[in-house]
Amino acid sequence: MAPADREARILEGAVAFFADVGFEGGTRELAARLGITQPLLYRYFPSKEVLLDRVYQEVYLSRWNPQWEKWLTDRSRPLEKRLTAFYQDYAQVIMTYEWVRLFMFAGLKGLDFNARYIAFLRATVFDKVVLELRVDCGQEDTSPVRDEEVELVWGLHAAIYYLGVRRWIYRMPMPADLDRDIALRVSTFLGGFSRVYADA
Structure with missing residues (x-):
């Protein structure tokens, strides 16, 4: 999968994951749900904070x-x-x-x-x-x-x-x-x- 496509797929999965379980959900659980390793997740989003900021941008600003x-x-x-x-x-x-x-x-x-x-x-x-x-x-x-x-x-x-x-x-x-x-x-x-x- 191309890196841009992989990043978009992870972000899409993160939006669905946090909407289901809340922000207490961890990146290990998210990676498991997506069928990828946690290190691969961190290759695209270096921290949970970075990922959450992208979730905010995706859900609240990009749809404006x-x-x-x-x-x-x-x-x-x-x-x-x-x-x-x-x-x-x-x-x-x-x-x-x-x-x-x-x-x-x-x-x-x-x-x-x-x-x-x-x-x-x-x-x-x-x-x-x-x-x-x-x-x-x-x-x-x-x-x-x-x-x-x-x-x-x-x-x-x-x-x-x-x-x-x-x-x-x-x-x-x-x-x-x-x-x-x-x-x-x-x-x-x-x-x-x-x-x-x-x-x-």
Whole structure:
């Protein structure tokens, strides 16, 4: 097998392995599952830390669609349509066995996956959405985004992410029509946000 193909196969196996057993799983067990020796594993990934960083890159960053940021800020479309389109598409990426379980295991293990990804989301999604929400409420306010505003966006984001938790952690059914469910959540969020923002 070509080295690049072998590396990709090991990484793919590592993603599946850690999603199954959590990050307590060792490289010896991973190598056994992959049918290779531990020294061969370390030839491609010199330490477990290096391997975990590649797992993070593979699952959380390589699957990110840069077009999403453009969708969110395209004011030629109503904000509700933009948010709905983003979250419907985003949900297809995050509501997988590996994505949800690795994120939960990382938090329980105290890895930095969660903090890194949340910082990434703040820069690429949350702050942008807050600015778009201000405009949608008739405020051309470009002052720094406040934590209180981000918390409101978090409420919508977390509600959608929780659907994946329901499926892959609790083994409970998801809504039959996920796109419709997301559209309703976005609509509900926007109605509440405009009222709260006006009061604030």
